[in-house]
Amino acid sequence: MADKRFVVLEEIGHGGHGKVYRAKDEQLDRVVAIKVFHDSPVEAERLMKEARTLSRLTHGGIVNVYDVSRISIAPGQQTTITLSEDGPQEETLSWAMIMEDLGDIDPIQYVREHGVHAALQIIAEIAEALQAAHESGIFHCDVNNSNVRVLRGHAKVFDFSLAGRTTGRPYGTPAYRAPEQARGEEPSDRTDVYGLGRLLYGLLNPEQIAKAPAEGSRPVLPKLGALDLTRRTQLEDLIHRMLDPDARKRPGMQEVAQVCRDSSRRESGRRSPPLLAAIGALVMTLAMGFGFYFVRHRNDTPQAAKLRVSIGIIHHDKNILMVRRRHKEGTLSWQFPAGIIKPSQDPEQRIIDETLEETGISIKVVGKIGERISPETKVHAEYFDCAYVAGELRNDDPNENAEVAWVPVDGVQNRITSSIYGGVVELLKGIQDGRIR
Template identity: 25%
Template sequence: MNVDNFRPGELIDGRWILERALGRGASAVVWAASDARSTQKVALKIFYQSFARHPAARALVDREAHILMKLDHPGIAKLLAARIESDLTYLVLELVDGEPLDRILVRTSREGAVTDMAVLARVFGSICEAVGYAHSLGVVHRDLKPQNIMVLLRGRAWYTKVLDFGIARWLETPAADATTLGRPKGSPFYMPPEQARGESTEARSDVFALGALLFELATCRRAWAVAGPQTHPPCHVPVPQDESNSFARVASRVLEGPRPRARSFRPELSATFDTIISQATSVDPDRRFQDADELGRAVEKCLRSTEQGSEEVTTESRTSSAAVPEPHTPRRVPRAPRILAPLSAFGLGVVLGLGATRALVGAPFQTPPGTESGSIGRPVSNEELDRILEAVADARLSDPPERVALERIAADIVRAAERHPNAATRTKISRVARGSVQLGNLDGLAACARMIRQE
């Protein structure tokens, strides 16, 4: 079956109706499609037969599907179904109605703008929350980059979805599959030194990629690329595909060059912000933040103090905002099971979407009109909480409560919780709300709403 010959309207496997091609990669084509059984819109990731006919390649797809099956988070594209066989291999994924982060950064850069500070805090925090959730389950993404982050604008709030766990792995699995034809998998511009050497990766490897992404998000410039004599070229300037940006040269810059300094391009950022980037992108994993959650908390605290006109330390345990801290013992991350049951033909599914929402097209990366930039710390009104509790009461009328109602309530709770001044409380509320959705626990959602109330 020749994947390149597929056309819109074609029925795949008796179920998936192709609508439009969203993108092509080295191993697969992603289509927007609909489910003939339910008319649900999905993203169909169909792998080339030249790739899927190899048992080792199918094993990688199988692993991606098992990892996505384990992950259930609003910031990660969900797996809906899968078929992994030599004649036809595909994943059915949640269709994300958003725009890739790299496109938004290119557009913002071309317009001579930078990411609004409130948007920076919201978007990067959303990414770290999703990746931190994966880390808590023992999953390392290993290919975090703007192309794998979808951005959605819902009302006046920005949200993100992390995509493409194609080279992700459990922490317990060996690094033997980390290279292809002698070259490590992943993008060199976001790849930590240990991954470039083909060594074992962990949560701190993703932290390195997030540090490079943070620089790019804050400045609309690339952390490790060069364009002629220009280092850190703007995102809208094409990166030359020449020796200066070869895998070896980029790896050398990462190892030997100075850490990228966001303040060089955006003076209003604090020295602490650059310290965070330096720590996150340290050559030595022991000097990095231990996972995405810790990095996200540090950035949130830094940006809040910048907004308030004061400098604070980057993490709770730090005493100086100017120096990278001494190495400390890595916090152990809970490990996921080593082995999962084999996939059935339609037991799972994942969908990727690359289409842009109408609200995002043509817009720079700025706070939507009417949105207050200083939302953190602004009390949630009693009226807002009452509406959430009323929604909980309404949901009790169904037995069991409808999943869509639970998810809507949880989303309102998480949005409200983002304004709580305590980072630990915000994280706790978010996790309890997600867990309550999984358990169908309306009492848990009601408790979350009450936790938000600030005395």
């Protein structure tokens, strides 16, 4: 009866209709998201409607659906999910949809880390994805931050379950629903424009997320240094029209995308503006370069530092994941994956997100190796022992990295041209002699 098996990594969402798991596809060696519905004819019908809807959409900004099937879930030390498409319909089977895994970065988190230009990029990309859906006669009807993820620097829309909704009663997330949704009326392409307007206003006003200006009043954006007066005025006018109670007066998705792109100074890209990106790359390279000097006294207590960096020693069998930075600083070129830790970020999650974003590799943190303040740069470096989970290695940040590679553990020290932190040396030795797997 078994067709494919999945190993559940974690539960990533749940609600009244069911649960969503992140799991490893053992057959295809990739991480997926599995949306499991409560086993009832109504829920099965909802699932199939959503799957059929998504199967018609092939835009890069919309989640990919791989399969829909009845499944069985086997709890245990490692919970597994088995597809049971042709087997007997036992009571233990449920309906599930297997989809592309979009990670955990929602637009609010991404904009908090990357700034106003990231907000404009995200809204433009969502607008373009929804425009493609509208051209296929599909309306999302629940545009909000919970149904968008940022994967490798680009927005992805998911959860089209309300695209097959029945009218006659309110539908959609209350904080984002358009007036016509609150009245239970048929949606249109302008219904999604309203939800996107609420999201745009919230991203540009973090303290006002899920709130909107008083009906009929013109929104006022904070005085953001990244935008001049003209661009702020353009955005205020756009949001005002997107949130118009009369759907006919709202702009189309194409105009929304164009205004957001025009209002941003930077050219299209995944990271910060060119100057800031260059500065960030320089700071990171210096941090990494000096961060690898050997520490003879492992019990030194780190003191306060202006910059914290999360560094991952990621191993798979006896290979270590390494990146070669495009812009060489001094003699340092090859490095371990690393990310600057912002004040609100968890160091372990930072290296997980940075590795996935830069290389397409999903990892888990096994434990902390150690930390110290670099005596040269005063950077607070935190080192983590990380294990490969899934994914195919690729260079997803060619602007910063010239090359990414799995390097045999015995060749790591030949690529790093400065002394390596003592705890890292011990970890590499353990991997090489087989004590650490």
